[in-house]
Amino acid sequence: MDTSFVITPLNNDYCGQIIDIIIPIQQIEFKVPVTLEDQPDLLDIETNYHQTGGNFWGAKVNGQLVGTIGLIITDGKIGTVRKMFLRKEYRGRELGIAQALLNTLIGYCKQNQIADVYLGTVEALEAAHRFYERNGFTRVAKADLPKSFPLMATDTMFYQLHLTN
Structure with missing residues (x-):
């Protein structure tokens, strides 16, 4: 399996592909009621x-979207990580895709003077x-959490x- 990947910003043209990654992981793999x-x-x-000043990135292998992360x-001035998901076969420290996605987000935050980054998740992950x-x-x-933190009902x-820059 070729695991060389690229990280690119995503826009609305990718909504369907993003949904196809995230929803099955949430609902089927981790049984999150969302x-x-x-x-x-x-x-x-x-x-x-x-439009919030953030961004949304995807990891692609051979042009196929395999992972996502949003900010x-x-x-x-407050960053919130959202929608960090990877297809199961592309997870793991040895592939480095999750790390590259997070590094991209952190680099963006540093470039844009975002000093604090928050995230919500669930126990199962x-x-x-x-x-x-x-x-x-x-x-x-x-x-x-900051008052402006965008809460998801399922996050616990x-x-x-x-x-620091």
């Missing part, structure tokens, strides 16, 4: 990510928790990363 209707951001990437900016913690994210209580765990 639907497309609960995530209208997936139907309009440009409004929900680009929403609130209050002009244990490998994701380890990944975030290895990358310097620390757990925070829901009560300690929260992380924060403070970036």
Whole structure:
């Protein structure tokens, strides 16, 4: 299997492909009770990510979208990681795709003077928790999130990363 990949910004032309990656992982693989209707951001990437000052990236192998990560900016200075998902066969430290996606997002934050990055996740995504913690994210209580943090109803765990330039 060829695992060379490229990371590129995504726009609304990719909504269908993004949905085809994310929804099955949430619903089938991890049994998270969330639907497309609960995530209208997936139907309009440009409004929900680009227009906030953030972005949305995809990892592609041989032109096929295999992973995603999004960044929403609130209050002009707070970043929220959203929709970090990889097809199962493209996960793992040895492939480095998840790391490259996160590095792309962090690099963008540093270039745009975003000092604090937050994310919400669910208990079931244990490998994701380890990944975030290895990358310097620390757990925070829901009560300690910024008021502008875009909560997802299913999120039960929260992380924060403070970036220094």
